[in-house]
């Protein structure tokens with residue numbers, strides 16, 4: 001009676017399976033942790049003394065933030081300068097009276113409505129409160 005030798009023993013195959021599952025499990029940690037740390041439900045906030053930022057009818061950037069403010073007909077208005085295509089920072093060109101996105105060329109009118117794609121949704125308005133000589137503004141990001 002002769003026995004054929006197998007290439008791998010049962011123990012070796014099970015060990016390889018365990019190691020493979022371990023590597024796959026570790027490989028899944030990054031995307032899962034990235035998902036859990038996503039910016040959903042985060043709130044961007046900014047505050048500035050109104051004396052430091054006398055408002056005009058054209059949009060003005062609030063410091064180094066993505067908040068822009070202007071004096072509207074019904075009080076202070078806020079805009080969150082994130083393109084609705086893929087989130088690049090847009091800036092307001094007061095000569096053209098357009099919001100311009102440097103990434104893929106979307107343009108928005110002064111009220112944030114899209115006038116040229118690829119973005120199809122308007123810019124997000126930021127909530128602004130005037131309180132005790134300060135402008136307080138916030139936006140979900």
Ligand code: FES
Nearest residue numbers: 083085086101104
């Ligand atoms: S991110 Fe603005 S056009 Fe694509």
